[in-house]
Amino acid sequence: MAINFIEPLYEVVRNQDRCIKCRVCENQCSNEVHRYDSDLKVMLSDETKCVNCHRCVALCPTKALKIVKSDNCFKENANWTQANMTSIYKQADTAGVLLSSMGNPEPLPVYWDKILINASQVTNPPIDPLREPMETRTFLGAKPKDIVKDKSGNIVNNLPPQLELSTPIMFSAMSYGSISYNAHESLARAATELGILYNTGEGGLHEDFYKYGPNTIVQVASGRFGVNKDFLNTGAAIEIKMGQGAKPGIGGHLPGQKVTADVSKTRMIPEGSDAISPAPHHDIYSIEDLRQLVYSLKEASDYKKPVIVKIAAVHNVAVIASGIARSGADIIAIDGFRGGTGAAPTRIRDNVGIPIELALATVDKRLRDEGIRDNVSLVVGGSIRSSADVVKAIALGADACYIATGALLALGCHLCRSCHLGRCNWGIATQRPDLTKRLNPDVGSQRLVNLIEAWTHEIKEMMGGMGINSIEALRGNRLMLRGVGLTEKELEILGIKHAGE
Amino acid sequence: MVTIDCLDKDYKEVCDLVRSSQDSDIKLKNVVGQRYIAAGIGGKNIKIEGVPGNALGAYMDGSNIEVMASVQDAVGDTMNEGKIIVHGSSGDATGYAMRGGKIYINGDAGYRTGIHMKAYKEKFPVIIIGGKVGSFLGEYMAGGILVVLNLAGNKDIVGNFTGVGMHGGKIFLRAKEITSPLPPQVKCEDASEEDLKELETYLVEYAKDFNLNEKNIMDEHFFVLKPNSANPYKRLYTAN
Ligand code: SF4
Ligand code: SF4
Numbered sequence: 001m002a003i004n005f006i007e008p009l010y011e012v013v014r015n016q017d018r019c020i021k022c023r024v025c026e027n028q029c030s031n032e033v034h035r036y037d038s039d040l041k042v043m044l045s046d047e048t049k050c051v052n053c054h055r056c057v058a059l060c061p062t063k064a065l066k067i068v069k070s071d072n073c074f075k076e077n078a079n080w081t082q083a084n085m086t087s088i089y090k091q092a093d094t095a096g097v098l099l100s101s102m103g104n105p106e107p108l109p110v111y112w113d114k115i116l117i118n119a120s121q122v123t124n125p126p127i128d129p130l131r132e133p134m135e136t137r138t139f140l141g142a143k144p145k146d147i148v149k150d151k152s153g154n155i156v157n158n159l160p161p162q163l164e165l166s167t168p169i170m171f172s173a174m175s176y177g178s179i180s181y182n183a184h185e186s187l188a189r190a191a192t193e194l195g196i197l198y199n200t201g202e203g204g205l206h207e208d209f210y211k212y213g214p215n216t217i218v219q220v221a222s223g224r225f226g227v228n229k230d231f232l233n234t235g236a237a238i239e240i241k242m243g244q245g246a247k248p249g250i251g252g253h254l255p256g257q258k259v260t261a262d263v264s265k266t267r268m269i270p271e272g273s274d275a276i277s278p279a280p281h282h283d284i285y286s287i288e289d290l291r292q293l294v295y296s297l298k299e300a301s302d303y304k305k306p307v308i309v310k311i312a313a314v315h316n317v318a319v320i321a322s323g324i325a326r327s328g329a330d331i332i333a334i335d336g337f338r339g340g341t342g343a344a345p346t347r348i349r350d351n352v353g354i355p356i357e358l359a360l361a362t363v364d365k366r367l368r369d370e371g372i373r374d375n376v377s378l379v380v381g382g383s384i385r386s387s388a389d390v391v392k393a394i395a396l397g398a399d400a401c402y403i404a405t406g407a408l409l410a411l412g413c414h415l416c417r418s419c420h421l422g423r424c425n426w427g428i429a430t431q432r433p434d435l436t437k438r439l440n441p442d443v444g445s446q447r448l449v450n451l452i453e454a455w456t457h458e459i460k461e462m463m464g465g466m467g468i469n470s471i472e473a474l475r476g477n478r479l480m481l482r483g484v485g486l487t488e489k490e491l492e493i494l495g496i497k498h499a500g501e
Numbered sequence: 502m503v504t505i506d507c508l509d510k511d512y513k514e515v516c517d518l519v520r521s522s523q524d525s526d527i528k529l530k531n532v533v534g535q536r537y538i539a540a541g542i543g544g545k546n547i548k549i550e551g552v553p554g555n556a557l558g559a560y561m562d563g564s565n566i567e568v569m570a571s572v573q574d575a576v577g578d579t580m581n582e583g584k585i586i587v588h589g590s591s592g593d594a595t596g597y598a599m600r601g602g603k604i605y606i607n608g609d610a611g612y613r614t615g616i617h618m619k620a621y622k623e624k625f626p627v628i629i630i631g632g633k634v635g636s637f638l639g640e641y642m643a644g645g646i647l648v649v650l651n652l653a654g655n656k657d658i659v660g661n662f663t664g665v666g667m668h669g670g671k672i673f674l675r676a677k678e679i680t681s682p683l684p685p686q687v688k689c690e691d692a693s694e695e696d697l698k699e700l701e702t703y704l705v706e707y708a709k710d711f712n713l714n715e716k717n718i719m720d721e722h723f724f725v726l727k728p729n730s731a732n733p734y735k736r737l738y739t740a741n
Contacts, residue, residue: 297560
C-alpha cells in the first residue's frame, strides 16, 4: 500500500471520564469520525476524516469532546508551510485541481480592520437612537437626474423601479443546490420578516418559495438554470451574475450527485446531471452585449424590476463598473475576494481578485468623477462580518451590503470550509435529507432576524455617535473614516485620511 | 390579425405594442433591427416582415414567430416554449440556453448555435438549421436536439470546437464525412435507426414549414454526436 503523506490537522480529544458512550457523536458526524468498539466498550475516533465542524462537540451531552489543532507538524519552514507541502502531496496522489469552499482564509490585509469610525464630541452632539428616530431605510435603483414637469407644472414620476430595504443589508446569492431547502427557507422567511431581500443564486427558485417573491432577488447566470418568465416576474429584482468574488473568471459546477429530484425541479435540468455554469456568458463579450441582456430581461419583466449586475472585484473593477453603469443596469453588486463559495478551485479562491474595500472606494470615486454615480446603486459583499463593516462600507460609498457567510454562521455554520464535500453536519451545504433536517427553518429564520436586528441597532448607535440620523447622510461620507497603519497609496485609494489627521 | 408598421418605431414602442396587443395574431411589417421582440411572451402568433434585431423571442413562453427574412443574434435566448421559424439565416448564439420549444432556420446559423441547451421533463428544445453553422455548435449542451442539415452541400458543415463541454442531448449532422475536428468530450457515431426515427418527426415538420421534400432530407447519411460521459468534470478535483 502506498504511504499516506497527509497528516490530520486536528485531533479529536475525548475525555473518557466524561464520555457516557451515548454515541451521539457517531450519529451526528457525517464524516464518520466516531465509532463504538463493542469489544473494548469505548468510543474511538478516526481523526483523519475530521473537518473540525464542531457538530459533535456542540451536541455531546457531557461535553466530553474537544477538537484541538494538532501539534504534529512537518519540519517548520516559513516558505514551504505544511499547507503548501500537503497540497503537493494531494496533487501528486490524485492529479486533481484542489477544490475548497468558503472564503479566502489566507492572511491577506483586511482593510475594514484598519479603518476607524468617527464620533462627535462637544461641537456636534451625538444622537441617542433610543430617543430619536434614526432612518436606516434604503432605496436601491437608478435615481433620475432631472425633475420633469408636465405642461401644467405637475411633477412627472420618472423614478425607475426601486427596491426598498428596511436596513442596508441583504442576503447574497446562494443557490438551492449549494445550500439546502431549509437554509433557503430560513433566508426567505427572515428577509420577508425583516423587510430586506435574499437572493436565489443561480439555481432557480423552488416552487414553495414563490410566495416570498417580493423579498427575493432572482439570479440569472451563464447556465440560466431555472430561468423562465415566471421566475423573472416573481422576484423583486433580477440579478445578472457575471462573476463571484471567491472565483473571479470561473463558472460554477454543481456535481450530478447534488442534483437531487427537488434540486433538478428547481434548476429545470434532469436529476443527476451535472449543472455547469460556464465561466463567461457566451452571449456577453462587451458592455454592449451586457446591455442587450439587461434590456432583454427588462423587456421580459415589463420594466418593473431593477436589474442588478454582479461582478467580482478585480483589478480593472472601476472601468468595468463604469461600463455597467452605462449599460442600463440599475444596481451594481461587487463581490470582494474574501467572499464565500460552496466550491471553488483553491488557487483561484486564494489568489485572484482584490479586497472589496479598495474596489468599492475606487468604483464609487470613478462613478462620481464621471458624473454617473446616480445611474446605479452600489451593493458590496465579500466578507462583511459585522455592523461596523457595514457602516464603513456605506461611508466608503456603498448603498447597501450583501452578506452570506455571516448569514450561514447565524444558521449554525462553523466555517469548516468543507461545503464542497456535500456532507455539512449543520444541514446547510448539503442535500442529504438526514442532514438537512437538522436545520429547523423556524429557528433558522429567527436567528437571522435576530442578527440583522442587532446589526441594525448597532448601525444606528454608530450613526448616532457620529451625529448622523439617516443612512443617506452616512453614504459616501468618507470624512467619518480614518485609516490606521496604512500607506499613502492605500489611503489615497480609500480616499480617507490617516488617524490623527 | 392586427398589423403593426414598425417603420420609424424604436424597439420599446414595438415591444410594447406586441405585448399589449389584444389580438393574438400580429403581423409586424417594416421591421428594421428592433430588438427583444416577443421577449418573455406567450400565446401570440407573430409574423415578421423585415429583419428583427437581437434577442428575438428571448425567454419566450409559448408564442409562435415566423420571420420571412433573416434574424440577428441571440434568437430564442433561454426560450421556454414556443416556435420560431426563420426563412433566412440567423446570427450568433441562436437558442442560447434554450430549455424548450423549436427554432427552425432555413438558411445558415452563426457561431455558438444552441450552446448550453438543456432539456427538462416535458421540455425538450429542438433547433434545426438548413444550412451550415459556425464554430462552437452545442457547446456545454445538456439536452435536446440540434440538427445541421447542410442542404446546400457545403464542404464544412460545422466550424471548430463543436460540442465542447457537451454533457447531454444529441447533435445530428447530415453529412458523409465530418471535416472539422471534434473534441474528446464528444463521441461521433453513425445515427442509428432509433436516432433517425426520433429525428424524422421533427424533419417532417421542418420540411413542411419550408415547403421542402422530407424524403430528400432524410436520404442522406446522418452522424449523431453524443457526450462521452454525463459527468465530464467528475474526476478533475481533489478536496482540499
Ligand atoms: S467532522 Fe465535525 S462532527 Fe465529525 S468529528 Fe470532526 S468536528 Fe466532530
Ligand atoms: S456551510 Fe456547513 S460545510 Fe460549509 S463551512 Fe459551514 S458548516 Fe462547514
